[in-house]
Amino acid sequence: MNIGKIRKVEIWITSPTTSEDGWSKVKSFLFLRITNSEGVEGWGEAFVLPYRERGVAELILSLASKLNEFESLNPYLFNEKVIEICDNHYGLDFSAASSAIEMSLWDIIGKINEKSLSSLLSDCSKDVIQVYVNTWSDRMPNDSELTHRINYLISEGYKSIKIYPLQNRSPKEGHECIEKIEQNSIQNIDLMLDLAVPKNPNHSLELLEFIKKNNTNIYWIEEPYDGCDITNLANYKAKSDFPIVTGEKQCGVAHFKEVLSRKSADILNPDIAGVGSIVQLIEIADLSDEVGVKVSPHCWDSMAIAASAMMHFCASIKNSEKAEIYPDYIAASKNYCDPGFNIVNGESKLKKLPGLGVSINQNYLSTKSFYYNELQLN
Numbered sequence: 001m002n003i004g005k006i007r008k009v010e011i012w013i014t015s016p017t018t019s020e021d022g023w024s025k026v027k028s029f030l031f032l033r034i035t036n037s038e039g040v041e042g043w044g045e046a047f048v049l050p051y052r053e054r055g056v057a058e059l060i061l062s063l064a065s066k067l068n069e070f071e072s073l074n075p076y077l078f079n080e081k082v083i084e085i086c087d088n089h090y091g092l093d094f095s096a097a098s099s100a101i102e103m104s105l106w107d108i109i110g111k112i113n114e115k116s117l118s119s120l121l122s123d124c125s126k127d128v129i130q131v132y133v134n135t136w137s138d139r140m141p142n143d144s145e146l147t148h149r150i151n152y153l154i155s156e157g158y159k160s161i162k163i164y165p166l167q168n169r170s171p172k173e174g175h176e177c178i179e180k181i182e183q184n185s186i187q188n189i190d191l192m193l194d195l196a197v198p199k200n201p202n203h204s205l206e207l208l209e210f211i212k213k214n215n216t217n218i219y220w221i222e223e224p225y226d227g228c229d230i231t232n233l234a235n236y237k238a239k240s241d242f243p244i245v246t247g248e249k250q251c252g253v254a255h256f257k258e259v260l261s262r263k264s265a266d267i268l269n270p271d272i273a274g275v276g277s278i279v280q281l282i283e284i285a286d287l288s289d290e291v292g293v294k295v296s297p298h299c300w301d302s303m304a305i306a307a308s309a310m311m312h313f314c315a316s317i318k319n320s321e322k323a324e325i326y327p328d329y330i331a332a333s334k335n336y337c338d339p340g341f342n343i344v345n346g347e348s349k350l351k352k353l354p355g356l357g358v359s360i361n362q363n364y365l366s367t368k369s370f371y372y373n374e375l376q377l378n
Helices: 053-067 075-086 092-113 117-121 143-155 171-184 202-213 230-239 253-261 278-290 305-316 327-333 362-367
Strands: 006-014 030-036 041-046 128-134 160-163 190-194 220-222 244-246 323-325 341-344 347-350 369-376
Touching: 006 053, 006 362, 030 053, 030 092, 041 092, 041 305, 053 075, 053 092, 053 369, 075 092, 075 278, 092 117, 092 278, 092 305, 117 305, 128 190, 128 305, 143 160, 143 171, 160 171, 171 190, 171 202, 202 230, 230 244, 230 253, 253 278, 278 305, 305 323, 305 341, 305 347, 362 369
Parallel strands: 128 160, 128 323, 160 190, 190 220, 220 244
Antiparallel strands: 006 030, 006 369, 030 041, 128 347, 341 347
């Protein structure tokens, strides 16, 4: 399971834009293409935040230069080398850079062996993955706008939907918003709540009390506290009747081991393009399965490359939860990417093509990007 030597590294960073329907801003995405000595190409993606995109790109180029020392490379050897390089000084940007490179290595291996990523990771992978949609909007929609959006998503076939009840709302107003959605939705859905680490930490507890008092039906509660605040997460989980989700901003296996040992979550959601590598994510999933915890990878990334990797990963593990989808991001990338999956009636169906199964229109991608860089390796 080797790819040979890396000969070329290319990076694109797309320009931020607004979704076609104006619902939300679409952030920049960082795409990576690695070409090996035989001319086989592999695509990867790094989780990026505003103002950090170029920094992650520089980290990728530095890591790629180091990897040129290896005559033959594979994701497991790469993961070992990255852990050695970081010397246990983990950071999200560094882990995003290593995630992008490792993702592209899996894509190359899949193409060489004519096997999909999910088939490489498991002998009994699934073809269909349950998904949920994220309704995030920087417009801060009011209750009526949010309910209208949810009914639109239901009409599109989605059955599981995540909202942000404390976005520009008090806990009481947040609960009222939840009740309005339940009363006015055109059909029953699995409703997830993302509290997005409220500035006032008491708001998480106050909203929980409103929900419990009124017997509100909630699928899960995400980020009532920061992922590093393991003690408060454990205390919150002990008080909650609903599954607690955490992990989107964290990286490296050691952090998630501590979360599991402290019984601070029911579901872990490391970002598929930020956790450090798929190899590390597999280890996290295995450790989680041992204690009855599920994994639902975070994917605040494009619905192109990273989302394809997420779908293959979810298809390959026993304890996967619903996978994250941003419908407006799918529309934003459709002209330069054909992803490795199709969304049909609220489910993701893998195409089972080699590697990630993505097809990228490089020329069109270039027109949507404000940054391009390449590194030729001997």
